[in-house]
Amino acid sequence: MHTLLVLTSNKDRPAYLEHLRAAHLPDLEIVESATPAVDLVLGDPVLIRKVLPDLPALKWVQATWAGVEPLLDPALRRDYILTNARGVFGGLMSEYVFGYLLLRERKILQRLEAQQQSRWEPSLTGSLRGKAIGLLGVGSIGAHLAETAAHFGMHVHGYTRASETSPHVERYYHGQDLLAFAAGLDVLVCVLPNTSATRKIVDAPLLAALPPRAIFINAGRGSSVDENALLAALEQDRLAGAVLDVFEQEPLPPEHPLWHTKNLFITSHTAAPGFPRELVGLFVENYLTYFDGKALKYQVNFELGY
């Protein structure tokens, strides 16, 4: 018998419980608060962090997020298997990134303004085809972005620690080649997790290495970007535009200068929400694997941070 603690936002909890019960998992009791019997947890890392000391029987945590940094603090216990959410965010991230890229190429806001003035506006559209996109991080999310970009006829470059797994990346860069990777890009997209190696990786030198025509999109973690350097590059037209979904401080405070920075679109950490149905599906698949005594999918390495 296993005891599963479900720890999500109050808003999402009914949906999680409904989908879990509908799965009729064998030998599983579901609880909503920490008890000594709890050996499994499904939930949001920031909520799980608080109850870690109260779970003496803990064996496995399935996070509902891709980023699990709240559980990576070296002061916290690591005597359990931590799996994160993968494979469910790629499609949403592609919708986000390409929604904003097409907004720009297709001049949607400019054409909307013309419509409001009842004005025929036949100016030539741009196109993604033939442009170069660089992906900072090519895990499961980056691989989906790479496939979408290739479908639209873009040239895809990737910067990773070591892996070269996506067939849609034409050229990989690693280690010291970060600035070489940036040169010549039309679009740079960061989908890196928050680790010590990614902190402020998008800094003034990297932004300076991008062509002035380039667009930067951060849909990973706010910690990857030097926000002051980005703000300066945008205000001084050293970068054509940016889209940020994540920030050093969230929610972004009302007085923060990024809200009104030139050529910057801001979204509120909404790029790739976890839908309860899909995350329960991921848990169910992993639970049945666990139940069979096999190795779980998407295990996090506490040292690497992903």
Next chain:
Amino acid sequence: MHTLLVLTSNKDRPAYLEHLRAAHLPDLEIVESATPAVDLVLGDPVLIRKVLPDLPALKWVQATWAGVEPLLDPALRRDYILTNARGVFGGLMSEYVFGYLLLRERKILQRLEAQQQSRWEPSLTGSLRGKAIGLLGVGSIGAHLAETAAHFGMHVHGYTRASETSPHVERYYHGQDLLAFAAGLDVLVCVLPNTSATRKIVDAPLLAALPPRAIFINAGRGSSVDENALLAALEQDRLAGAVLDVFEQEPLPPEHPLWHTKNLFITSHTAAPGFPRELVGLFVENYLTYFDGKALKYQVNFELGY
């Protein structure tokens, strides 16, 4: 020796001539006005129509448009091979259609308004995944849309005269099944050519068969839509939204009510412009085929109109 007449807009002509000359095609003289020696024409159908009587040696016309209705008038000569532009517009049409679909799903305008107010706006995003898209017309453009839709996890339905060529269409409809095709769609996209069979095919009954949550996009020809019926459906919330790139009358007159119809986005026949480089590439490929005495690609059937 062949004599090619290039007939495009003044704006595009230098680019066409440059790309043609760069191709160094064998045994080809290029001219810019009608002469008795002209046997080949590359250009815009509406310009070609005017010089048809002045080309006694005409053998082949390569149109730079997908739609060739100016040349289909039964009163005009048909004693030549007419080929249209295909394979070059699919990617642009996908960018157009998915740019506007993602604008809506990702609530881009709503989030932009929040940004202008320095307001964190964490409302849940929509997603294309799992939604149903119906394609009115599945030629080379529709096939590209089908592939893009499938990539984003959509269910793809297609309505065609008879063909069932795209592997990304889950279910095809023909003939009398138009209303059955419309029922259950989240998105209906029309990419039909202008023929007698497609005239006002998007009429009040078809619009009524769509669910009220549906979005309609017309990127084919304005003649396919009963604009009054569409306007009424939008104003009465019987349809959630529409995007029109083409109209019965173009440019759309400033006083036309469509400019300010509820939940309607208007663009100015800019969805899939012909880029000279690509259209010359298509001509070059077909010229070398013609030069070898083989069958040309993309021949138009004057009776069917495509």
